[in-house]
Amino acid sequence: MKKHLHKFETTLWLFIKFIFYISLMMAFVRIMGRESIGLTRLSRTLGITVSTFAIVGLLFLSVYGKYDVGRRKSKPIIYSLTLAVICTDIVTYLQLMIMRTNVPSVWQFRLNSLGLLGLALCVQLVLIIFFSYAGNWLFFLIHKPEQCCVITSSQRRLDELVFSMQKFKKQYQISSVVDYRNPDKRKYIKEAQTVFVYDVPVEARTDIMRWCYQYNVNLYFNPEIEDIMELNAEQYVLNDVYLLNKNVKALTMEQRIVKRSMDIVLSLVLGILSSPFWILGSLAVKLNDGGPVLFKQERATIHGKRFEVYKLRTMKPNNDNHSVTKDDDRITKPGKFLRRTRIDELPQLLNVLKGDMTFVGPRPEMIKNVKEYTEELPEFEYRLRMKAGLTGYAQIRGKYNTTPKDKLIMDMMYIEQFSILKDIQLIFQTAIVLLKSDSTEAFDKNNKHCPYKFEKWKEKKHGKNN
Template identity: 55%
Template sequence: MKKLIRKLERTMVFALKTCLYVTLFLSFFGILGIDNPQLLRPSRTAAITMLTFVVSGLGMTAAYGRYDIGKRKSKPIVSSIGLATIITDIVTYVELSIMNTNVANNTKFEFESIGLFCIVVLVQMVSIVVFTYGGNGLYFSIYEPEKCCVVTSSAESFMQISHAIDVFRKQYKICEVKDYRANDLYDAVLRCETIFLYDVPVKERTELVEYCYRNMRNIYFSPEIADIVEINSKHTILDDISLINLPVKELSIEQRFMKRCVDIVFSLTAIVITSPVWLICGIAIKLNDGGKVFFKQKRATKNGKVFEVYKFRTMKENVTNYSAIADDDRVTAVGKILRRYRLDEFPQFLNILFGDMSLVGPRPEMLENVYLYTEEYPEFAYRLRVKAGLTGYAQIAGKYNTTPKYKLILDLMYIENYSILKDIKLILQTLIVFFKPDSTEAFDSERYEHLEKFSDFLEANWGQREE
């Protein structure tokens, strides 16, 4: 029976996805239709609001993520679809209220059936939770985790990648671990379905990728700078010779102009809308220890230009300045809350308005970190080809404690694939950060302590070498 169901995987996921989206649609129009019967019969109002709901829903799910059970954990799916649904509901609800402002309904604008709208949102959120956890539960009851082989170069590298894989233990099960120099490496590869290549030199990695491809094995590998540059490559034929062209990637005049316009409009709007939050944060900081409300620090932006970034102060005054660590005693009680919800970043809208930063771009690192990271990874300077940003791909996809190398990889992916639409998508996705409990996770040397179950793999491959 399970074999038959496995063959119908796409059909099953499509059926669940369709049922969920139909439930969201019917919940909105069925419940609000109680007070707005025009939504339940052929009418201009019904046609326009339904079209708005569908178009907004498609756009929001494209930005935040779809119902991809079996590929993502349940909480991120609930967060992304839930946020997309709420925004879609609000847009459609406001449009409905505007359309009902007429002689036959409301002589002046007012929000329609607020109580019913709240019920709509509640029913939809419950539906999303049920379909997501139920869908993932059904999926993983049918499909066993993929048997994985991890190929890497050291115990430290193995601990890094195994920690990431272990987070998705329902999807992947580490069955083999090999040093890329091991004599029986290829035999281990054939015993597994999926191969993770992490921190393997490019020459050996290329050989392994070709071997895995030849033997129909799924492949994941950690990218290097050349891989990122190649993402934006173009196929060119000179005479009859195929070549890959890697054009120099820079923002055009039109792109820079549009990006600056978005920065000015958005930062001004954000400052006005969030001004009450600024006032509350300032009062809380003053009441906490009576110190300064704002904190200024030198950071690096485009072409290495140094500027002073503005933030709400979250640490005690007159303490040594370095990146926050887990349980950092320099962080104040109010500062912990501000950092948890990213409220300390709000004053950076001033930096965006002044032109020191952009809304989207690489995180502006402390000068000490720039010097340190660039010394270890000279390519780290590449991220200074664009203005520093309040949000960005590395901030959304990564964490506060993501390693410098992978911050660089994420930032270069953004730079090499820049577009205004990409910026808008990242701006929308920034809201997801508030639902990620690990997004502000500080540097913690004990993060791998729970991986003792892999100690046999460590001993077999690098026990003597690490000693």
């Protein structure tokens, strides 16, 4: 049975995706058709509504994420698809209400059938949950965990990688751990289905990549600055010489004007819309211990310029200034809720309005952390090539306790791929952060999740270890 499924797996998944997406569309059309007769027969209303749903749906799927079972766990897929469907339904619903306005006057526009819209969303949510869990179940019924060889440089790096891999036990099973300096690593690569390369120098990684390609072995590796430059380079043929061209440049004046205009408009609109949360959050902080409502802290932004970032206070007053750790007793009771829901960061809209920060960009680190991280990782200062942001790629894909190097890589990917459209996409994706339970996961100093031991390879000469 599994052999036959493997042969036609691509066709199988295309069929499942087609059924899934059509089911979401039909749920909206059939339910909204109860009060819109044009959706119950072949008509202009049906054609435009279906076209709108399909086009807008594809757009928001590209923003939030597709039905990629086997690659992601069920809950992240559910969150992404739910947000995509909500946005699609709202846009399609507004288009349908406009078409139902027979009198050509804006004053005749009405939002009817809101109850049916809510019912459609509920039915679609059930479909999303069912297809997400059933899809992952079927995928792992067909596929066994990949036998993985991990090639790294130290126990610390192994711990970091395994901590993430253990959350995907159905996808990956570690069969061997190898020091990249070990001359026998080619043998381990040949025996594996998948190779993870983490924190290995670029010059040493080259041979590993070639061997993986030679033996048809899947490869995952964490990028370095050189990889980011190459990834964002353009193809260029000089006469008949094939080259990659990477132009290192700052934002254009037009981009600066548009980005700043977006910052002002968004900070004002979101500031007004979120004002009830500001008020309730401020009251909770004040009533808890009577201390100050706002917390101010010096942070670094573009070119190392310093400014005071604003947050609703989530810790006890007069505490040491250092990153939050797991089970940190400095955090107050209302502070835990404010941090989990990100309400504590709403005052940073004032920083955006003032121009200290931008809406999308690298998160501003504490001055102490910037110094420590830069000493360990000199490239960390490259993050200061762009103004600090309220949200960004590292905040959406990463966590509070993401390693400095991984934060750097994600921030550099954003800086090098910057565009206004990318900013708009990241603003929409920020909603995912509110749904992720581990997005505010703190640093765990006693991380003992790694059951694998890294053995550093030592060159032997004349029977003695050096």
